[in-house]
Amino acid sequence: MDHFTTTDGVRLAYSIDDFTDPWRPSQPLILLHSAMSCMERLRTWMPRLVRHFRVIRMDLRGHGQSEVPGPDSELTIDRLIEDIRELMALAEVPAAHFVGTSAGGYLSMRMAMDHPDAVRSLSLFGSTPGFKGGQAQAWLPRIRTEGLRNFLADTITDRFPKDMIDTDRVNWFLDQAGSTEPKFLERFILLMDGQDWSDELHKITCPTLLVVPGAGKIGDYSGFDRMKESISRVDLRVYENMPHNVWDSQPERCVEDTLDFLGNEGFLEPQGTAANLSAQSKETVA
Known part of the structure; x- marks a missing residue:
């Protein structure tokens, strides 16, 4: 892990x-986490991804090990996008594959719409075209009165399958997500609650993987239908009976689908001895 300071001093x-x-x-891939999260929550994705890509992760401002900006600091979608662009400049990456989970997918979409030359592909997990029409207005009063961790624990089946409740994985999630600074989180959620770019989806022209949690309740899921209709190159995959946080509960499946999608789009080459032997075997059969 390293740190950099943005142009507005965060x-x-x-x-x-x-x-x-x-x-x-080495192709760059930018991996963006959801709200109330951090790059560490995507740790289990890394062993497979890093064999194929130069993976760049960041903690969004106010999350994880990144600084929590003061109450008077700018917090806009444009500022969050600029954070990503400044990191890309630092890493000398003019364009990358983008993989985003929930709010990380919102930002990935905005990158593809506003800076199309910087986005080679999109892989979106539980990410509708903005969070407008979501549950933010109902969440915030409960978070203020109950505390964030208690609220998350009480609504855990919105995020994880029932058979995972009370496991070490879910308890770690509650500790990590519940540690987000409440006042900043409220600002972040209210920002996302005002976003809806359904009428701009046609601007996304890169290959797009769209993973839909089949039992998801977070966000306006009718947005997935609009995405399927408006984005020209969509690979839609539904995780039946899975609540919203598929990237936390099904990390191996998410990574395999990402690699399968990118392979189908011609972005991956077979790697290693096993792949070479498989190719030779196919030639022999032919």
């Missing part, structure tokens, strides 16, 4: 990991 945490074959060109 210190943000980031990490760059690359275990691709050193004799191959």
